Amino acid sequence: MSATESAYANERVLGFDPLVEKGIGEEAMVTVVLPHVKTAREGVKRLGAIVEKYGTCESNGILFSDKDEVWYLETGSGHHWVAQRIPDDCYAVVANQLAIQEIDFDDPDNFMFSASIQEFVSKNHLNPDETCFNFRNIFGTHTLSDEIYST
Numbered sequence: 001m002s003a004t005e006s007a008y009a010n011e012r013v014l015g016f017d018p019l020v021e022k023g024i025g026e027e028a029m030v031t032v033v034l035p036h037v038k039t040a041r042e043g044v045k046r047l048g049a050i051v052e053k054y055g056t057c058e059s060n061g062i063l064f065s066d067k068d069e070v071w072y073l074e075t076g077s078g079h080h081w082v083a084q085r086i087p088d089d090c091y092a093v094v095a096n097q098l099a100i101q102e103i104d105f106d107d108p109d110n111f112m113f114s115a116s117i118q119e120f121v122s123k124n125h126l127n128p129d130e131t132c133f134n135f136r137n138i139f140g141t142h143t144l145s146d147e148i149y150s151t
Contacts, residue, residue, distance in 0.1 A: 020055025076139030
């Protein structure tokens with residue numbers, strides 16, 4: 001388990017689900033997750049449940065791996081997150097910004113996410129492209145700093 005890749009959520013999303021001052025931060029993630037899990041998938045589920053229940057104080061990307069799978073989880077607001085399985089014949093290069101893009105909510109073998117993320121996005125009219133659910137476009141920042149510093 002890595003802890004963590006810095007990422008940034010946009011102000012519009014944070015206006016509806018702000019970061020939680022006393023929520024989990026990167027300094028505690030390994031301690032409260034790793035001793036309690038045996039697989040990468042279990043790590044994603046445990047950290048995701050903690051973020052949903054208690055919130056997070058920052059946006060991050062966290063990598064989980066075991067002998068069978070590699071998963072990358074990103075937190076995009078106080079209580080919402082997504083994770084994508086990295087295929088066996090691939091690797092990920094992640095800059096300091098949200099990287100996970102299109103989410104297939106009907107593919108539990110390759111995607112996990114907070115339970116109410118679809119409802120949250122729909123209710124608050126956060127998706128600029130109703131034809132797909134692109135986590136980076138909905139939750140991420142799109143600033144000059146992203147172009148120069150993050151990538």
